[in-house]
Amino acid sequence: MSETRIVYSPRSGATSxxxxxxxxxxxxxxxxxxxxxxxxxxxxxxxEMKGSKxxxxxxxxxxx
Numbered sequence: 001m002s003e004t005r006i007v008y009s010p011r012s013g014a015t016s017x018x019x020x021x022x023x024x025x026x027x028x029x030x031x032x033x034x035x036x037x038x039x040x041x042x043x044x045x046x047x048e049m050k051g052s053k054x055x056x057x058x059x060x061x062x063x064x
């Protein structure tokens with residue numbers, strides 16, 4: 001597993017609001033990048049909603 005992580009270090013002289021704003025912007029950037037990467041790959045979650053190759057195996061044909 002990767003050892004990548006986010007480390008927060010408060011800056012001296014910065015207000016609490018500025019620190020919260022900066023930290024939330026960093027997390028928003030990371031989450032946006034993840035969403036873009038996930039959407040760009042083939043076979044993503046949206047493709048599964050269109051129909052799965054396992055549909056035939058999970059369909060119950062015995063019930064009227």
